[in-house]
Amino acid sequence: MNAKPRLNIGAVRSSFAPWADPSASPLVRFEAVTKRFGGETAVDAVSLDIYEGEFFALLGPSGCGKTTLMRMLAGFETPDAGRITLAGQDLAGRPPHLRPVNMMFQSYALFPHLSVAQNIAFGLRQQKKPKGEVAARVDEMLALVRLEGLAHRKPDQLSGGQRQRVALARAIAPKPRMLLLDEPLGALDRKLREETQFELMALQQRLGMTFLIVTHDQEEAMITADRIAVMRAGQLAQIGRPAEVYEAPNSRYVADFIGDVNLFEARVTEDDGDIIRLASPEAPDGLEAIEDDEVPVGSTAWLAVRPEKMRVHLDPPPPGPNRLEGQVADIGYLGDWTTYLVELPGGRTIRAARANASRVVERPVDWDDKVWLTFAPDSAVVLTQ
């Protein structure tokens, strides 16, 4: 959506941005796609473009319609309204086996009666490729996912991580125009999942294939994707690069869903074009944020500040805007980070997080300490939705 030009937001692959090019035509286009199950609207008039070579993530809580949206692209569900095009062709009425997209299933759905090699060859054999070509492609895929020695194993003789890689290889082998990944890493343990996230991204770069991933795990989406579409109750809440949706969320929902956030409900007192000033009972000296969008004076808005952008002071900083006062209610030590829960006089708890950049601290913050929190005006985002 609207990337705020004033904010230099760190982004991956900054040279790759086909969505910003008005002459580029998307590989996949969802046009006002709606899907209902019984009385429930699972997907509500969603329009979305995905470009060739993109790693696109659909992110949202369970039941938000992200999986349904993907399944409509694969052909397992039929839209009730709207249309889906792939490379300009309308996919309506085309059964799954005639669509040039392959899916990696959440359960992996490996064929238990076939070996690893036969599973990978399944789609190739269906394309009526000559035997030698199939064998060569299977070897190539086995090397790609590093399963060379396991070609003749059956799926039930593999570990979870190995099965995940077979499922990936099987979906990539027929060279689809687009790879659909339905919660691909959900069944892996944390350490393996983190590793695989980076592998997946590297793989997509190497193959140059378009990937669409469905996930409820924001970390997974942030690490892997070029762009993220955050979904809520069947609708798109925001589309943007990971850094955009994190640093410039367009609503309280997105701010809250992606990462942790402190929200201050406040009244807009001044908007001088650059800086917006707000009044809140929680901040005695007022609040300030840099914001390009105009916000009507007198209206209610929410100021969103990420915990890691809050600074914790044991000595009172000079009075000024964006200064809060409170008492440490809880400390969560995570090793790399420490999270402080600070209770404001009004009773609300604010999160502040600090990277533990050095092993020793001169004056550690302790439970029940009186502390001051400050944040820079460009660290705060004004939200009106």
Add this chain to the structure above:
Amino acid sequence: MSVTGAPRPRRPWKRLGRPRGSPSWEARAAFLPYLWLGLFFLAPFLLVAKLSLSDVVLAIPPYAPKLDWSAGLAGVAAFVRALDFEAYARMGHDGLYLAAYLSSLKFAAVATLILLLTGYPLAYGMARCRPSVRQALLMAVILPFWTSFLIRVYAWIAILKPAGLLNMALSQVGLPAVDILNTDTAVYIGLVYAYLPFMVLPLYAVLERQDDSLLEAAADLGCTPFQTFWRVTFPLSLPGVAAGALLCFIPMVGEFVIPDLLGGSGTLMLGKTIWTEFFSNRDWPAASAVAIVLLATLVIPIVLFQRQQTKLMEQR
């Protein structure tokens, strides 16, 4: 606390439970099935086996015991020396036994094939239904077991006889009458009817357990629904096919009631042969020998069936 040299911690829980030497109740309970099998399978089997080695005499009972227990070890020795396997030899000489034997295998094999062809679509259709409908259909398959088997076979006589329901229906629509009671066709109808649940249930069990995402994966990788069936659904249902086929084939080889009531005088099946030998010819050793040979042949499919079942259990 120093670690080195410390005595190994004792494991007090090892001392709990029963003292060594006396079997637990679980072990004793496991003996029950063996007792059952011994009393009701092994003992009768040995009796029949001994009978098959006896000689025919005109007396009551119509056989001469060759094994004289009262003579002790000498009697057993005499028995072993006198073993001539006469009844078995007669089976080899008389072509009728071989013909009945082969005919039984043919009946069972053909009926198994028909059962597969009818049972598979039935089971497949049931497994594809909504769960609520499935229960009702499952009930419909099992329901006939609640009526007497004999009555159900008699009902087929009423349907198939010359002036029966089938011919009445045929004449209603202007088709010529058929005379199939007391023919092999009637036996096949009876076999397929009676054994259909034994084919449908194991097939249904494997098909119902099949993961739908496998079908979606096959479609996603380019399979039409027809190809998906042959490349995924059918191969994965083979354990059910094997179980159903063996479950039907084994008892059908020795089936007696259906060929006796629905078949004609020309219908050759071992069950009938055994009955004739026992009750018409009063040749108990020959009848026993036929029964033993039948059982010996069926050991192979029975072992296969057991293996299949064990494999299925392990997969779960």
